[in-house]
Amino acid sequence: MIYHAALGKGFAASRRLKQLIDQDKIQLAGNRKLRIYGTFDCFSGKRMKKENRVFFVSEKEAIESGYRCCKHCWCKTQRAR
Template identity: 50%
Template sequence: MYRHIELGKTGGERMIKLRALIHKKKVSLAGYWPKKIYGLLSCGSGKRMKVAHRVFFYDEQEAVAKGYRPCGHCLRSAYEKWKLTQKHYFK
């Protein structure tokens, strides 16, 4: 079963908890839930998304298991491998 990262209800609570998890290296990836994309915390594309649309993952296995795909910018090689498995989408 996959754990849910509970960050809190307010923006301040979320920021404090998230910073602590990142500092402890427990959170390594962020995602964009409307399009189910995950990437590095440092990705410029991810930093531009609305805070309300962000989700966080402990690792890549968790993101993939929840149906997210790699970011085409910060995880280029993983994205290219994923794209090869999606032939019906990319003709």
């Protein structure tokens, strides 16, 4: 699990995040307080505060960390199985 706030601030953080996504080192995002994870294009995930956002390498990692799938993008992740 990678905390969004730990990536830094400003443009450097955005650049680092883009690199991690391009290298497939992170594939899902989650809300630390609500313990929900979902896809990057999920409407709910886009509205999340940076300090609450975490990233996961896989769905397995998210589930093992005690997170549940987002109801808005549930169909996308469940159909892909």
